[in-house]
Amino acid sequence: MKSIDKLFTVTTAAAALFAVSCDRGTDESPAPPAENGGEAAAPADAEKAAPTPPAPAAPPTGQVIPAEAEITTKSLAAEAEGPGGGEWTQWGRNGTNNMASPATGISIDITSGEIGDDGEVTDAKGAKWVAKLGSQAYGTPTIYQGQVFVGTNNEEPRIEAVKGDHGVLMAFDEQTGGLNWQFSVPKLGAGKVSDWEYLGICSSMLLDGKNGYVVTNRGEIICLDLYGLADGNDGPFQEEDAYASTGLEKLGTGEPVDKGEKGADIVWGYDMRSELGVFPHNITSSSVVMAGDKIFASTSNGVDWSHINIPAPTSPCLIALNKETGELVAEEASGIGERIMHCNWSSPGYAEDLNGKATVVFGAGDGYVYGFDANEFDVEEDGGEKYNLMKELWKVNCCPNEYRFDKDGEPIKYATYPGPSEIIASPVVYDNKVYVAIGQDPEHGEGVGAITCIDPSKGNGDDAIVWQFRELGRTISTPSIVDGLIYIADYSGKLFCLDAETGEKYWEHDTLSHIWSSTLVVDGKVFLGNEDGEMVVMKAGKEYEEIATIEYPSPIYSTCVVANGTLYVMTQTHLYAYGQK
Numbered sequence: 001m002k003s004i005d006k007l008f009t010v011t012t013a014a015a016a017l018f019a020v021s022c023d024r025g026t027d028e029s030p031a032p033p034a035e036n037g038g039e040a041a042a043p044a045d046a047e048k049a050a051p052t053p054p055a056p057a058a059p060p061t062g063q064v065i066p067a068e069a070e071i072t073t074k075s076l077a078a079e080a081e082g083p084g085g086g087e088w089t090q091w092g093r094n095g096t097n098n099m100a101s102p103a104t105g106i107s108i109d110i111t112s113g114e115i116g117d118d119g120e121v122t123d124a125k126g127a128k129w130v131a132k133l134g135s136q137a138y139g140t141p142t143i144y145q146g147q148v149f150v151g152t153n154n155e156e157p158r159i160e161a162v163k164g165d166h167g168v169l170m171a172f173d174e175q176t177g178g179l180n181w182q183f184s185v186p187k188l189g190a191g192k193v194s195d196w197e198y199l200g201i202c203s204s205m206l207l208d209g210k211n212g213y214v215v216t217n218r219g220e221i222i223c224l225d226l227y228g229l230a231d232g233n234d235g236p237f238q239e240e241d242a243y244a245s246t247g248l249e250k251l252g253t254g255e256p257v258d259k260g261e262k263g264a265d266i267v268w269g270y271d272m273r274s275e276l277g278v279f280p281h282n283i284t285s286s287s288v289v290m291a292g293d294k295i296f297a298s299t300s301n302g303v304d305w306s307h308i309n310i311p312a313p314t315s316p317c318l319i320a321l322n323k324e325t326g327e328l329v330a331e332e333a334s335g336i337g338e339r340i341m342h343c344n345w346s347s348p349g350y351a352e353d354l355n356g357k358a359t360v361v362f363g364a365g366d367g368y369v370y371g372f373d374a375n376e377f378d379v380e381e382d383g384g385e386k387y388n389l390m391k392e393l394w395k396v397n398c399c400p401n402e403y404r405f406d407k408d409g410e411p412i413k414y415a416t417y418p419g420p421s422e423i424i425a426s427p428v429v430y431d432n433k434v435y436v437a438i439g440q441d442p443e444h445g446e447g448v449g450a451i452t453c454i455d456p457s458k459g460n461g462d463d464a465i466v467w468q469f470r471e472l473g474r475t476i477s478t479p480s481i482v483d484g485l486i487y488i489a490d491y492s493g494k495l496f497c498l499d500a501e502t503g504e505k506y507w508e509h510d511t512l513s514h515i516w517s518s519t520l521v522v523d524g525k526v527f528l529g530n531e532d533g534e535m536v537v538m539k540a541g542k543e544y545e546e547i548a549t550i551e552y553p554s555p556i557y558s559t560c561v562v563a564n565g566t567l568y569v570m571t572q573t574h575l576y577a578y579g580q581k
């Protein structure tokens with residue numbers, strides 16, 4: 001690995017991603033059998049790539065590459081003090097997944113401006129810049145070391161050689177919005193089954209040191225060099241051009257695509273489909289979280305198009321990789337795969353000390369939240385091979401039994417209004433407790449939901465439940481918690497303010513539109529985007545007060561974030577950066 005990585009001895013607060021599921025459109029069409037998740041045997045291979053020395057390339061115009069000494073761990077701390085609130089280096093801002101920023105002075109005297117025939121936005125009041133994205137964008141921005149990273153699709157082609165539908169991660173200059181480089185991921189060609197057309201990259205990239213970690217639409221975890229190819233081709237992986245035609249699977253069997261100086265630099269890659277046999281349902285959608293020298297990732301393992309069969313019931317739903325090498329460190333073996341209702345799209349969280357243990361918190365596809373030991377694993381031997389299996393510290397059912405079974409004890413059908421739900425929103429850690437909401441793919445419509453407060457020090461199972469609030473509908477939105485108050489939205493369009501200790505409701509607000517986004521609390525306000533393209537701004541606190549609604553011309557499915565004093569609002573088609581130039 002690069003020596004630069006050794007500079008970082010500080011354990012960064014970990015990360016998790018993304019409550020915005022990416023599933024749209026009709027799910028029921030019997031799409032052609034996918035490239036089967038378990039069969040693809042082509043080795044995925046960071047390791048076998050020849051480590052030829054990189055040829056230095058000219059930096060793309062305007063891109064500033066810090067000298068190694070300038071890349072410090074200081075900026076990694078999302079807890080950074082200061083009026084700007086610091087950087088935003090991962091989906092949930094830090095491992096707690098609590099999307100709240102200490103920034104102050106965030107102006108809401110802003111507008112979305114006008115979109116011209118060329119798709120460019122002008123006259124957006126308060127905006128430093130507005131960047132055009134693809135036609136759909138779900139990968140909530142992360143911001144670090146002068147760059148802004150977002151996940152979208154290729155319907156606004158930025159690199160000529162990359163043609164047609166792809167998952168795309170764009171790296172913008174933080175000050176100008178100019179494109180520094182772009183990571184382009186070919187589709188699986190599996191249709192709606194495992195890589196839904198035009199959904200793009202649904203993951204927020206976790207940023208650490210000189211690297212970023214992103215989960216692709218192909219079910220891969222890719223470590224990218226944050227400075228692209230501008231400072232040479234880093235890492236063991238040297239086959240970037242070959243990747244562009246096939247992804248990791250069947251690498252080298254396609255026609256290489258030269259993406260030029262704005263192409264991405266892959267450091268290593270891990271293909272969850274070929275390595276683990278997992279079967280991502282519809283799309284792979286979650287972000288990774290970091291725990292020391294490891295990253296933890298949901299595998300998106302799910303049901304097939306029939307919505308009945310689980311093609312890979314014994315494959316893990318959560319894995320840990322070595323962040324330097326991409327090697328598999330440990331896998332979940334709690335049997336989640338056999339109990340999947342639909343999919344595993346929730347991004348895990350991480351707490352360095354939760355009830356005395358470094359804990360990875362995973363909201364699973366079976367409606368349970370799991371606390372796994374982040375450092376110690378059970379070792380199992382099978383055929384001479386050793387496997388590290390994740391150790392359950394605790395496990396709590398977040399889907400009320402009344403949603404799972406009717407009064408006669410019969411199971412209630414999944415994807416019906418009164419039926420059971422899995423976890424898609426990210427679990428949030430706050431004040432030694434864990435807050436978890438249940439929900440389903442928006443495609444399944446509205447239904448009953450709940451948010452549960454869990455205290456792992458009180459025991460395992462139902463004993464750990466402090467309270468459960470059931471007025472909430474199904475949700476894929478991650479809650480924010482500030483000053484003992486929880487703000488959480490549901491898919492039906494409502495935003496609730498609850499007491500974090502008791503679950504008591506202080507107020508609710510109906511935005512009258514479906515909600516996929518999560519809340520952001522900053523500067524005494526709650527920001528929340530909805531499907532009608534409205535960004536609703538409420539006053540944070542026990543008193544109900546609607547402050548503003550800012551209109552956008554397309555839906556907002558990602559979450560607003562604040563970094564270094566700039567407010568980012570991402571619609572399906574544009575990224576607006578509001579702040580001082």
Ligand SMILES: [Ca+2]
Nearest residue numbers: 233234237266
């Ligand atoms: Ca490389």
